[in-house]
Amino acid sequence: MTADALTALLPFIVLSAAAVAVMLAIAIRRSFRLVFWLTVGGLLAGLSTLPHASPVAPLQVTDLLRIDAYGLFFHALFLLSALVVALLCLAYFRRRENENEEIFVLLLTSTLGALLLVSSAHLAMFFLGLEVLTISLFPMIAYSVRASRPLEAGIKYLLLSGLASSFLMFGMALVYGDLGVLSFEQIGAHGAELEQKPLALAGLFLILAAIGFKLSLVPFHLWTPDVYQGAPAPVTAFLATVSKASVFALLLRFFTAAHAERSETFLCVLGLLAVVSILAGNLLALLQVSLKRLLAYSSIAHMGYLLTGFVAAGLLRRDLQTETIAFYLAAYTVTSLAAFGAISALSDDDRESDRLSDYAGLFWRSPWLAAVLTLSLLSLAGIPLTVGFVGKFYVFAVGVQAETWPLVATVVIGSGIGIYYYLRVVLTMIQPAGVGQRVTLHPAAGTALAAAALVILAAGLFPQPLIDAAANVPQPPPTADSP
């Protein structure tokens, strides 16, 4: 283990240390504030290590991990997202402080899992990262044990996640059984003959099924609305952003490393999943009365858009693919954080503000909160001047350039339906109802929302810096064997 390798691993080391430290702090003295600040400190320390790690990248650390700019971009994204979620948690659990410190430990470990996932270069690390992320998520989802909904959601996620993991495990076993290798690079070395190896191919498709579950692509999506609805709002925010983005980032890394992204069959299957996800997600979101369910279905549709970009850009150029995916993921993460953050700011441990009727007249009760929620919905709908527009523009642009017309048509139809239900929420907020009952915004939630809204606007108006950050991402596989 060289000094360089240790430097490259610093984000993980710092985050793990922070998790242990937070746990010990809870053991010594239960203080919600203290634990919160420790968590924030840990996340900031993790962020501060990224500039140190980036000069040594790209670097292969053991067989398992690969630290490169691609991964570091997502590290930064996830650490910042976790910071926002931590702020949201502080506001969300304001009623019962000093009973809920463990959420921060779980937040740190799940963030660690996400970081491991995007940097993994080996199927074993893939599995480990995914499980660290997922297992931390179970208790987070079921965190508010007094209510039945979170418990139900937690159990559902646990069981279905177990099922998905078994798919994943079996798929990996098949790949190993047929090819005898586990690292992405070595799988990629077999890339050309993959079509002639049905077992390995079946393994890859089973892995894809497991990824499809995590990304809640149709038909693996059924858990999504129930779990989103049941989980406490900050956890939903985390689930919708970090969990999904990390798995998608890995999908890109894994399938480009395995040279599967140029296989007709894979693109065909991914395109199919994208089309049904966009259609089913948007159609099901149409008349939902629960905002969280609505956003859950909208996230299904957005994963479909992303997959469209993935397929179309994959047909064109690899750097364009990374740029499209990384930018869209960042845009989607920021926007979802703002949307679920707004829900979280209106909710607390005892009462989730989930039904659309809870939002009637929000513009009169809390104009700023309503403005942030509106902004995030507009960004999700892809209205110009928001970051969501730039993301969707990428998807359109690559779709048109690659001439994948069925996919482009689906994206157009999906976006059209999408505008209806996003605006429905906005209209609900404008209704002159409940005027006078002002909402008091917790300063932590306010800070988090303001930051997210600012990024949505700033990156919507001046997307170039974010594009540069996303585009500077080098190819996930080592440069040596990329064509």
Place this chain on the structure above:
Amino acid sequence: MLKLLCLVPFLPLTGFLILTCSEGRLPRAYVPWIGAGSVGLSAALATSLAFELMTLEPDTRVFRQTLWHWMAAGDFGVDFAFYLDALSLNMLLVVTGIGFLIHVYSAGYMADDPGMARFFAYMNLFVFAMLILVLADNLPLLYLGWEGVGLCSYLLIGFWYEKPENGYAARKAFVVTRVGDTAMALGLFLLFSQLGTLDIQEAMSRAGAQWPAGSTLATAAALLLLGGAVGKSAQLPLQVWLPDAMAGPTPISALIHAATMVTAGVYLIARTHALFTLAPEVQTLVAVIGAITLLISGFSALTQTDIKRVLAYSTISQIGYMFLALGVGAWSAAIFHLTTHAFFKALLFLGAGAVILSLHHEQDIFRMGGLRRSLPLVFWTFLAGLAALVGLPFTSGYYSKHEILLTAYGAGSAGSWLWAAGTAGAVLTGLYSTRLLLIAFFGPERTPAHRHYGSNIAAPLVVLAILSLAGGLAKLPLFPALPETGTDQAGGSPSLLTTAAPFLGVAIGYLVYRTGTASAEALLKLPGSEALRRLWFSGWGMDWLYDRLFVLPFVVLARLNEADAIDQPYRGIVALTRLGHRLLVPTQTGQLRRYAAGMLFGAVLILAVGVWA
């Protein structure tokens, strides 16, 4: 010092922002100070800029200020840039100077109105937009200002929006001017696509180089711009909105619908005069439009009973003179008349406003009368304004109108006809002015007047009266921004006739409305005269005509399409979407075993597609 130019428009903008953002929380007493103060500061600034610019050599009286690059896409770049030459300086002074006086006046006029802060906010926004319009260095910026003043006009005509007629008038003004604006936008696109530049000066010089005189493209471009100009300046055939626009508060009528915005069309043509020179037919058309408009609106003004409508028709008629001047190439005379008209028409409107205020919002001149005694200050200032309007010698209106008519006389074969129309118009002007004066200010008192104004109303009246009388001496030299008006002005008998025409009108008016030698009632007994009166009263039935020509067919078409055939496919899409939703809803069972089965199904599906495809 010239660098302060950008402050001139941005001061009113600041005022607008302050007034808007304070959402009425500002104490009422501060509102006029901010509203009028911001415009006053920019007026002071504009004056000092004027001294600075005019002391330069005539050939270097140009200042260009680029604030920032607005947008850039390929070779299509737009700067946020201002262009100051003698022409825009003239407009700058009119807009800020008259604007300031009217703001001061409004402080008194609107003192009791609950929406005062909103009023001043709109006014400031208007001044900002108007300044952008006159200072614009490129076509998009000019268009921005053009639409901005249109918006403010809409907002201010409908200022008292509780009354549906006001909203209707505002809408009418907006829609009618929109017809012209569309033509103008097309013209701008044409200029850009053919000349490849959006910079006004650059476009004019390129037009001169690329297009021979009388070429189709030049004619088309000039025609389209003329469309915009007649819409904004209420000339034939788009003049119908201006009389209805009098629904707004009187200071608005003075500022927007007399002094500044309605003359934007004149400014536009003057600014693009190089283009019109290239299209002589269109230029002649401008003159003809002006001549016809000044005549028909003069007749209409004769029959109106509402004091503001009389003035509105008079405004249309006076702008007709400006168009006439533009059409015969008397560019600087047009701008000169624009300036003097701004003085005396603003004065007349403000005077009318003072009358209306004192009579508790009575606008019918036949219910007025005897105001000479009850409102002496208003009477004398109003008299000064009318004198300038009529063009009595040595008032400001005399100089400008005289120059226009004499240039027209010398302009080609059609010149004498144009001159005749203008001179006839001058007779008409004298006639309706005398009628207005005699009915409203002389005779018995029909409605008791309560003097209901303070110094902030009186002061602007006095200042404007002085300007109306003496403003003719202060003509800003417009060369080289505009070419010199031809020196071949006719002298001799045409000059004499032109000078005499207003007196003729005044004399007829005196005979009809004062001595009763030929009373109006007696005239109306003549056969056909009642029908004629009604035709003139309704503005030559233009509204009726447009109703039949455009509105009615449209309404009929809309009725026919009530079931909306075109909508059906869209409804079908909605139905399809809802159906899709209903079909998919049963998947949300909440049952874990179904979810697991779904996943299994999906895995089998992608395996099947993937491995055996």
Place this chain on the structure above:
Amino acid sequence: MSSAGVPHTDLWPLLLYFELVLVVVGTMLALPPFLGERRTRRTPATEQPYESGIVAVGSSQLRFSVRFYLIAIFFVIFDLEAVFIFAWAIAFRESGWPGYIEILIFIGVLVATLVYLWRIGALDWRTPRQRGIEATIHQ
């Protein structure tokens, strides 16, 4: 492991096995309705599980205290972690100082976890009510 894939001829025992499983299970499920007692009449006894003639007592769905599971989970976790320590112990010399440091960190994390569990009372067998009673006794 051959990278050429498994020849299809080697697969037939596995296929035969699958088929046999299907046949056996199918038979077991298909035959009883024909072989068993004709159930013309349903009595409470019909629904009872057969326990070699002894009548069943109570429900099979007992409610265990959740602490059993907690302890079980702790056992599983710490037991599994011990396996890693064994793996290190076997390769003690080969892994050298880096291995030693790594396992120290590993054990350190385990200890931290244990401290945490101990402090939050997860190892305390008593219910909260019992704890409360004891607290009053100690006063």
